[in-house]
Amino acid sequence: IIQTHKGVIGIIVVNAEGIPIRTTLDNSTTVQYAAQLHHLTMLSRSAVRELDPQNDLTFLRIKSKKHEIMVAPEKDYLLVVIQNPSE
Amino acid sequence: MQSDLIAEVEETLKRIQSQKGVQGIIIINAEGIPIKSTLDNSSTVQYAGLLHQLVMKTRSTVRDLDPQNDLTFLRVRSKKNEIMIAPDKDYFLIVIQNPSD
Numbered sequence: 001i002i003q004t005h006k007g008v009i010g011i012i013v014v015n016a017e018g019i020p021i022r023t024t025l026d027n028s029t030t031v032q033y034a035a036q037l038h039h040l041t042m043l044s045r046s047a048v049r050e051l052d053p054q055n056d057l058t059f060l061r062i063k064s065k066k067h068e069i070m071v072a073p074e075k076d077y078l079l080v081v082i083q084n085p086s087e
Numbered sequence: 088m089q090s091d092l093i094a095e096v097e098e099t100l101k102r103i104q105s106q107k108g109v110q111g112i113i114i115i116n117a118e119g120i121p122i123k124s125t126l127d128n129s130s131t132v133q134y135a136g137l138l139h140q141l142v143m144k145t146r147s148t149v150r151d152l153d154p155q156n157d158l159t160f161l162r163v164r165s166k167k168n169e170i171m172i173a174p175d176k177d178y179f180l181i182v183i184q185n186p187s188d
Contacts, residue, residue: 032152039148040144056166057165058165060161062145
């Protein structure tokens with residue numbers, strides 16, 4: 001359903017260990033994105049917790065010149081969606 | 088000339104601060120040192136330090152994935168609030184707001 005949304009370039013589902021378990025992108029891109037974003041999400045999450053131990057990360061939105069990466073961390077997974085920023 | 092710019096910055100900050108749900112605004116320089124803030128000192132220092140680090144890491148992640156790409160905006164949503172960071176060449180603008188607004 002997300003894939004058919006206009007502007008969506010790719011979707012990756014990453015498990016708790018940072019391993020991609022589902023993807024619509026090619027293998028090497030997937031592995032790269034999964035590793036980098038898993039790490040970044042961990043950093044964001046600990047930054048949020050450090051600012052307030054009772055708070056927790058719910059969503060991350062990384063906007064860049066070429067596209068927008070959205071990361072929704074769940075209990076055991078990370079949902080990563082890469083989309084065209086102008087949509 | 089200088090005081091005009093400062094006045095303009097103050098105006099902009101006031102405008103953002105008066106937006107519904109905005110809890111705080113911090114401007115940090117390229118070294119991560121807060122140069123303006125609407126929050127108390129200790130919160131400012133904490134936010135500035137952590138977020139500067141996070142932005143630098145995010146920026147290098149973006150560049151690692153594509154050397155020709157660059158970070159333009161970062162939005163960290165949490166249960167209690169939403170932190171938006173606009174990194175510029177020499178400064179980072181950080182706005183903390185209530186997520187439901």
